[in-house]
Amino acid sequence: MVITDMEIRDYRPGTRAAVWEIQEFRGRAGLERLEGDWRRIWAGLPLRTSFMSFEACAAHVDHIMGDPDQLRCLALGDGREVRGICLLEPRMDMRLGMPVPTWGVLWLKHSHQADVLCTDDEARRRFLPALAAHVRREPEGRPLLVMGPLPSGSPFWEGLRSLGPPCLDPKESVRFMDCGSPYGDLLAGLSGNFRHNLNTARKRLAGLADVHFVIAREPRELEREFSTFLEVEASSWKGAAGTAVKFRRRQPAFFAALAGTLRGETDRFEIHALYAEGRCLASILGTRTGAVFSALKTAYDPAFARVSSGQVLLARVIELCCADPGIQRLDLVSDAPWLRGWRTEQVTLQLAYVGTGGWRGRLLTALLKLRFGPVRRLARWLRERKALSRIPL
Known part of the structure; x- marks a missing residue:
């Protein structure tokens, strides 16, 4: 019509x-x-x-x-x-x-x-x-x-x-980060207390076995990591509150469809994850659309809260974005309190x-x-x- x-x-x-x-x-x-x-x-x-x-x-x-x-x-x-x-x-x-x-x-x-x-x-x-x-x-x-x-x-x-x-x-506002500067310069501009807490979390993480990061971009990898993301998010407070993606009737299919269709070289869906002790500690669903990387959803395992796994994984994603000359901006897609320690641009x-x-x-x-x-x-x-x-x- x-x-x-x-x-x-x-x-x-x-x-x-x-x-x-x-x-x-x-x-x-x-x-x-x-x-x-x-x-x-x-x-x-x-x-x-x-x-x-x-x-x-x-x-x-x-x-x-x-x-x-x-x-x-x-x-x-x-x-x-x-x-x-x-x-x-x-x-x-x-x-x-x-x-x-x-x-x-x-x-x-x-x-x-x-x-x-x-x-x-x-x-x-x-x-x-x-x-x-x-x-x-x-x-x-x-x-x-x-x-x-x-x-x-x-x-x-x-x-x-x-x-x-x-x-x-x-x-509410949303927060963005300029990724045009080196990661080291960005860190230097953060508060001393925030840098101290991030370094402490990294040291605690280093004490765990088999610490490694994963980036999933291919269909099989995405399917595996998305399934893992659903379980990790459901293990947090979001699971108890019923707000995790796994418990939203239509959202799993939405994200699966987005992962299956947004698969170009410059516009693509990807999942970043942090592993240790044989399990996933944190996971981020993200998209790269041209010069923007968007962190759509973040999940973390509350059993590893002492290592601030979500914050450490986000730091890794920020570092990768700053190192990529094709990415100019990181869209944090929210104004959650735990994001405010980073040097961000606030948009009302x-x-x-x-x-x-x-x-x-x-x-x-x-x-x-x-x-x-x-x-x-x-x-x-x-x-x-x-x-x-x-x-x-």
């Missing part, structure tokens, strides 16, 4: 008028229709993060989405070629304590970000107004459009100026709710503003007062 939105003309003195329009394609077949444009735009990105790869999004549609036929593939064109692509999926938002049907940018749950695919800032500025107008004409009973979380400094958000008052929700994220369903959308947006404004501040104040009451005088 293909839907063409009304044209938006941009006249500039001395230039040919650009015609901006949204074309919509539905379902898995619609995603395949856009594969050629997707890969062309993807190849033009200076730093490609794995959650925006065609392989990752296709694996999400195939293995995570409940009904792939509801996928909306929206292509922003300028009258000559497709300049950007956005994938929308139907969701139920629970931020108001009740299920609210929404359209949201396809969000891979192993990533803290959800973005549109664009190579240039001009198209990013055009995308949100065109996208909101298109969805408002075809809301399909969903009164809200949820955008993000994506970097709060993105030109994409400039499009909010032309819309009705949205609700902005600051989200935000999420926006835009009304798309008439008065219902406007009402829900107003309620969300209240929820994320005064109500959130009151809840924070009550938590602080409760914590202070527990402190003995």
Whole structure:
């Protein structure tokens, strides 16, 4: 199914008028229709993060989405070629304590970000107004459009100026590392206490038998190491909490599909693991997409917590990235406290709710503003007062 939105003309003195329009394609077949444009735009990105790869999004549609036929593939064109692509999926938002049907940018749950695919800032500025107008004409009973979380400094958000008052929700940050400097220089810039703890962990690790690192890139190696990763992660607190990949009904198939399709020379899935005493102590699921290495998931064996196996393995991955002239950035894919000792770049994220369903959308947006404004501040104040009451005088 293909839907063409009304044209938006941009006249500039001395230039040919650009015609901006949204074309919509539905379902898995619609995603395949856009594969050629997707890969062309993807190849033009200076730093490609794995959650925006065609392989990752296709694996999400195939293995995570409940009904792939509801996928909306929206292509922003300028009258000559497709300049950007956005994938929308139907969701139920629970931020108001009740299920609210929404359209949201396809969000891979192993990533803290959800973005549109664009190579240039001009198209990013055009995308949100065109996208909101298109969805408002075809809301399909969903009164809200949820955008993000994506970097709060993105030109994409400039499009909010032309819309009705949205609700902005600051989200957690993500951390990146610049891998353009030698590993030794990076270490020298860390705190003395962090370096001391890392050296202590390495010395303890050296006291174990048969210490070695493994990098899996080939199909059989990946299959073996992925199975091991699932067991190691399930042995940690994630297993007890039921949040380990092994216990998520659709996630094992998603990662297996990503490992099976992202297998190029410059775009590939790989697993790094640390072994000792005949068993796996820690494992990292990662992707290399052009000049970016992304550490998607980290697992560690709690029985070897004294050697900080996850931190030692991450240090090894960082060292390899710094030594590889083709890698410029390490995407840590989270802002977990144990990552903060490394010299990282912090990128803040935000999420926006835009009304798309008439008065219902406007009402829900107003309620969300209240929820994320005064109500959130009151809840924070009550938590602080409760914590202070527990402190003995």
